Amino acid sequence: MLNHDSLPAHPSPLPCFSLRQGDAVDWLRAIPAASLDLVITDPPYESLEKHRAVGTTTRLKHSKASSNDWFKIFPNARFGELFAEVYRVLKKNTHFYLFCDHETGFHAKPIAEAAGFRFWKPLIWDKKRIGMGYHYRARYEFILFFEKGKRRLNDLSIPDIIEAPRIHRGYPTEKPVEVSEILVEQSSQHGDVVADPFCGSGSAGVAAVHHGRHFLGNDICAEALEITRERLLTAGAKDRVPAPFQ
Known part of the structure; x- marks a missing residue:
């Protein structure tokens, strides 16, 4: 379970976050059922190895475009x-x-x-800049949109193509905060708890706190x-466990 040692008696009105290092599935197993809002x-998906084998990525060991392994x-x-x-820890009617x-x-x-989960559709992240590849060079990535129960999006006018330039010379596979901000705004409310079991450099967490949400993150990399x-x-x-988990 999350460590609650030395926490203040009253929760902060500011967004809070808690980070842990370890295996993503093990981390999720320590979170109470039906406790997360998003x-x-x-x-780091398996097909990256295939891309590396055919030469469409060189970033499985060390990136020349990044200072990070x-x-x-x-x-x-x-x-x-x-x-x-993920299904177990999400509340009913969540994304x-x-x-x-x-x-x-x-x-x-x-x-x-x-x-x-109910699958709705793949959202397309248009990276605005062409990437590597042989057969039509890559400029997009999927964001699979799943639902537990039934939840209405906060703004039905948002398109299923999200445009934001890819991050250049950032952390490996770093996502623009602007992309996750749309997901946070569409599928949560102020004060909700957003989680990312593979948080990387924390783009989803930054998007969450920018909009008044709390954040729980995990990654295997210190x-x-x-x-x-x-x-x-x-x-x-605030670096402290969000109030719902105290």
Whole structure:
């Protein structure tokens, strides 16, 4: 369970965050059932190894475009246990967003549905800048949109293509905060708890606290958590367990 040692008796009115280092599934298992309002995540998917094998990415060991080492992949074989835990920890009538490439998307969709989620559609993140590849060079990424129960989006006028330039020379696979801000605003309310079991450099967390949400993050990489903590503190959040988990 989350560590509650030495916490103040009364919750702060400012957004709070709590970060942990470890395996994503193990971290989710320590969170009480039906306690999260939104999950946004971007696992290091298995098909990255395929891209590396054919030369469409060089960033599985160390990135020349970044000062950060790459990370271990999360294998497709573990999606079943991951999605089962995400479903368990989400409250009823909530949303779940999964960043992925086209290959991982086709693999992940039926597994998430088997865990209980309703799949709505893939959102498209248009990166505005062309990437690597051979057969039509990559400029987009999927964000799979899942639902537990039934929840209306906060703004039905938002399109299913989200435009934001890719991050150049950032943390490996870093996502623009602007993309996650749309997901946070669409699928949560002020004071809700947003979680990311593969938080990386913390873009989803920054988006959450920018809009008055609390954030729970986990990553296997200590450096990622250091970057995330600094970004969240700079955004004005308190480094403490959010009130619902105290």
